[in-house]
Amino acid sequence: MKLAPYAADPEKTRGREFSARRGPSRGPRSEFQRDRDRIIHSMSFRRLRSKTQVFIAPEGDHYRTRLTHSLEVAQIGRVIARALGLNEDLTEALCLAHDLGHPPFGHAGEDALTEAMEPYGGFDHNAHALRTVMRLESPYPDHEGLNLTWDLLEGLAKHNGPVADPNWALAELDSEYPLELSKWPSLEAQVAAVADDIAYDNHDIDDGLRAGFLGLDDLLSLDFLADQWRAVEKRFPHVPRERQLRELIREQIGLMVNDVITHTMANTKGIESVNDVRGADRQLAGFSPEMAANERGLKAFMYERLYYHDEQVAAAANARETVASLFSAYAKDERFMPQDWQAQLPEDQPARARKIADFIAGMSDRFAMEAYSAIHGEQPQGLTNV
Numbered sequence: 153m154k155l156a157p158y159a160a161d162p163e164k165t166r167g168r169e170f171s172a173r174r175g176p177s178r179g180p181r182s183e184f185q186r187d188r189d190r191i192i193h194s195m196s197f198r199r200l201r202s203k204t205q206v207f208i209a210p211e212g213d214h215y216r217t218r219l220t221h222s223l224e225v226a227q228i229g230r231v232i233a234r235a236l237g238l239n240e241d242l243t244e245a246l247c248l249a250h251d252l253g254h255p256p257f258g259h260a261g262e263d264a265l266t267e268a269m270e271p272y273g274g275f276d277h278n279a280h281a282l283r284t285v286m287r288l289e290s291p292y293p294d295h296e297g298l299n300l301t302w303d304l305l306e307g308l309a310k311h312n313g314p315v316a317d318p319n320w321a322l323a324e325l326d327s328e329y330p331l332e333l334s335k336w337p338s339l340e341a342q343v344a345a346v347a348d349d350i351a352y353d354n355h356d357i358d359d360g361l362r363a364g365f366l367g368l369d370d371l372l373s374l375d376f377l378a379d380q381w382r383a384v385e386k387r388f389p390h391v392p393r394e395r396q397l398r399e400l401i402r403e404q405i406g407l408m409v410n411d412v413i414t415h416t417m418a419n420t421k422g423i424e425s426v427n428d429v430r431g432a433d434r435q436l437a438g439f440s441p442e443m444a445a446n447e448r449g450l451k452a453f454m455y456e457r458l459y460y461h462d463e464q465v466a467a468a469a470n471a472r473e474t475v476a477s478l479f480s481a482y483a484k485d486e487r488f489m490p491q492d493w494q495a496q497l498p499e500d501q502p503a504r505a506r507k508i509a510d511f512i513a514g515m516s517d518r519f520a521m522e523a524y525s526a527i528h529g530e531q532p533q534g535l536t537n538v
Contacts, residue, residue, distance in 0.1 A: 156237030158423045160184070160338045166302035169286070169329045170295035183301050188245035190298045196252045196289050197222075202516035203251075204258035206356050206458070207363065207538045208467050209517045215359050215538060218251045224355060225250065228409060229347035235413045236420075236437075238340050245300075246307045246344035253281030255513040256520040257471035257535070264475035269509050272502035273320035280513055282308050283321045286329070288510055306331045307341030311348075313435060320502075335430040339420070342429075342437035343412075350408045353450055354401050360458045361397055363538045368397070370457050376446045380404060408443065415440040463537045470534040474524050475512060481527045482508045488527055 155161065162182035181189065191197055200219035207215050216224075226247035233243040254277045255261040265275040282305060286297040309315065309322060315333040318326060326333055336342070360366035372378045380403045384396050391399075419436040423429060429436060439447055458464065483505065486494050493511050498504045515523065517535075524532045 153234070154237065155239060156420075158339055158420060158425055158429050159238045160242050160303050160340050160426055162239065162241070162301075168299045168301055169297070169305075170299050172292065172294060172299055182241060184239060184241035184245060184304070187298075187300045187304045188241055188248065190300060191245055191249045191252075191285070194252075194285075194289050194291070194298060196284050196514065197248065199514065199516045200251060200254075202518045203254055203256060204261070204471075204517055205352075206258070206359050207464075207536075208257050208260070208471050209521065209536045210538045211536055212362075212538060214362060216355055218254055221351060221355065222248050222251055225344070225347045225351045228350050228405065229344050232343045232347060232409060232412055232416075232437075233340060236339065236343070236416055238343060242303060242307070242338070243340040243343050243347075245304055246341055247347055249281060249285060249304070249308055250311055250344060250348055251277075251281070252284045253277040253279065253513065255280075255475065256515045256517045257468075257475060260468035260471035261475045261512075261520075263468075264472040265479065265509055265512060267472075268476060268479040269505060272505040272509075275509055275513070276319050276321065277513075278308070278311050279319050279321040279325075280510075281311075282325055283510070284514075286325055288514070302329075302331070303338060303340075305329070307337045307344065309333060310335075310337040310341060311345055313337075313345075321506075332430065336432055336435065337430070338426055339416070339429050339437050342435060343416075346412055346438050349447065350405060350412070353408075353447060353454070354404050356454060356458065357404075358398070358401050360454075365458050365461050365463070368393075370453075371400075374446075374449060374453055377404070377450075380407065408439070408447070411440050411443040412438060415443075467535055467537045470532060474520060474532040474535070477528070477532075478512055478520065478523055479508060482511070488523075 162184045165183045200222060201217055203218040205216040205218055205221045226244045229243045229247040230240045233240045255265055262275065262277050269275040285300055286305065289298055290296050292299065309331045310333065314336055315322065318333055357366060372381060381400055384399050384403060388396055388399060416437045423436065481488050486497055489511060497507050521532055
């Protein structure tokens with residue numbers, strides 16, 4: 153497929169931080185395909201299978217985790233990238249890597265780490281995703297990190313757009329390998345970000361319905377969802393309600409994807425290169441103003457009805473306490489940590505606290521609960537509510 157002039161070109165990548173010595177050819181892959189494959193083969197990616205998406209440590213097999221969410225984001229991202237003539241491999245790699253920095257128990261775990269790390273510069277999962285692929289995940293003999301392309305690292309660093317005030321982790325990495333934080337990222341990165349929104353906006357509804365935390369009447373309070381529901385009912389009047397609801401989710405995803413494609417095509421008229429994209433004064437890939445307003449309404453609805461549901465709030469409080477307890481225990485007695493991590497632990501602050509945070513952030517939900525049990529002699533309580 154012929155790429156658009158503003159697509160990222162693997163033949164014109166800005167390269168990698170480290171000049172790696174390659175052995176015999178490992179297959180006819182582009183630089184962006186190598187990025188994607190390095191992410192998929194990483195331990196950090198595998199651990200996403202046991203990290204919270206919406207529900208903490210769910211007992212059911214059908215709820216989404218960070219891994220299944222990342223795969224769904226990648227599918228949506230590739231569809232949009234193909235329609236826009238963008239590089240699908242870079243888009244997919246960014247989608248697969250965007251959540252690698254999440255600690256156990258989702259945003260509850262991040263809140264606990266942020267509070268514990270406040271005296272030491274704080275914690276941010278987006279910056280930690282970059283720290284993970286550039287420094288922590290190091291399977292190669294001749295350099296730190298996965299040594300991904302500049303184009304991939306730039307997109308991860310600017311997942312939410314240009315960064316005016318980077319935290320310590322992002323600032324440190326940028327000083328060692330500058331990523332032009334003040335500019336917009338590639339369209340592939342912008343598509344990965346909006347694909348993330350589309351995926352979790354709609355799939356969190358699906359999980360909320362399955363858990364019984366959301367009901368159809370709740371959804372119909374949103375006009376644009378109600379319109380789609382009436383269309384689904386009209387097309388499939390005799391289909392069981394569960395299948396109608398899943399069709400509603402698919403319709404919503406399609407509606408959002410098509411909106412992004414149409415709006416982005418209009419925004420990229422006159423854009424002739426990746427440099428034009430980076431130098432633009434605004435985001436080019438995203439929702440139309442009308443869909444953006446609908447999406448903000450959906451997010452507000454989800455916070456009110458699902459994310460801040462009483463049972464979710466209680467589970468999140470227990471998760472924060474679990475992570476805070478782990479940080480406190482490791483800070484007081486490093487012997488609770490595995491020997492290889494003890495050996496890496498700096499003596500001075502803030503480096504010591506940051507290394508402890510690295511260890512905790514890499515944990516899966518399951519491992520964090522086992523670590524808590526090893527320290528306290530009992531499992532943390534009240535984490536699972538589905």
